[in-house]
Amino acid sequence: MKWSSNLKKFRSVLAVGAVLAASLGVTLPVKAQTVEEIKKKGQLTVGMLVDFPPFGITNLEGQPDGFDADIAKALAKHLGVKANIVPVTGPNRIPFLLTGKVDMLVASLAITPERAKQVAFSDPYAGIRIVVYGKKNAAVRAPADLKNVSVGVARASTQDVSLTAIAPEGTQIRRFDDDASAVQALLSGQVDVIGAATPVVGEIEKVAPGQFDTKLTLREQVHGIALRPGQDELLKTVNEFVAEQQKNGALAATYKKWVGADLPELKKP
Structure with a gap:
């Protein structure tokens, strides 16, 4: 039956995302703290969920994809480097950031007072x-x-x-x-x-x-790009990127492409 086939496919997509997050999420620490260090490294290492469609998925080529992936790639381009997307899970995404396994998170992370005690949030980029x-x-x-x-x-x-x-x-x-x-x-x-x-x-x-x-x-809820505390210069650059994406319409277009709805009003809590 068509329903049975679609259900099996959906379960498979979710399961593959979960497995990929667990198996590929182990990387060497990359404790880039500044824009210059990231440029010198030549890549922006971004933690991203791959089991949260349409924000984070795994495509047919087995690569991270979705709204957050497009944002991460656009941010890397803004910095003049390549994007290296590392799959993470809900529970381990903040630990991956704080231990230096990734430079930042574009991982559908809601801005909350509790999380703001652990990480530095950019201005909202999704909701x-x-x-x-x-x-x-x-x-x-x-x-x-x-x-x-x-x-x-x-x-x-x-x-x-x-x-x-x-x-x-x-x-x-x-x-x-x-x-x-x-x-x-x-x-x-x-x-x-x-x-x-x-x-x-x-x-x-x-x-x-x-x-x-x-x-x-x-x-x-609104989502923010998360950085380690103390990365003030990098945070300023990320906020400039978010503002630019909003002003030129790219953020709204990317949201419409993946979510199929208009970008909601983005107010930082």
Whole structure:
């Protein structure tokens, strides 16, 4: 059946992304701190999710692709160097940055006060909505309805934090290593609902149309490019790049290309 074939393909894409993030995410430390050091190195090493379509995917050639990949490549071009994209996962992306395995993250990282204590964020370059999404027969219309409901989330993600904050006692929160695993748990019936970003919801709708619906909106979020604290010169250059991309329309065009929607208003929290 066509649905079965599409479902298998979607699961395969997510699984390949998760495996690639785990297997290719080991690199030698690259502790470039300044623009000059990156130019001398000749490449910008960027950590990126590859299991978060359409922001981060693995293409048919086995290479990182998607909205974040296009932004990373454009940023590298702005700096006059090549882009070296390193697959990361939700839980390890900040550790990869802080230990010098990557120069920066273009990894769908939501700007939050908690994360801002660990990393330096650029001005926002993208935005999405985080929702509770799941089986149509799951009677969830308010946070209180989550009691005794099984909920899947990617561990340490924005949806994990947001859901944990509003879930009543008795909510069965199952934490997975990445969005791919949470999605597969929903599709296979292991959980009733998941916490997910709207682009992930869009991908599920493609392979399982009409089977699930959105229950709650957890939060609106904006994404920032993340750097290690103290890289002030590099951060200034990244912000100049983001401003330039917004002014010339390239950022909106790239968002429309991959997400299929207009770029939302980007206000730094």
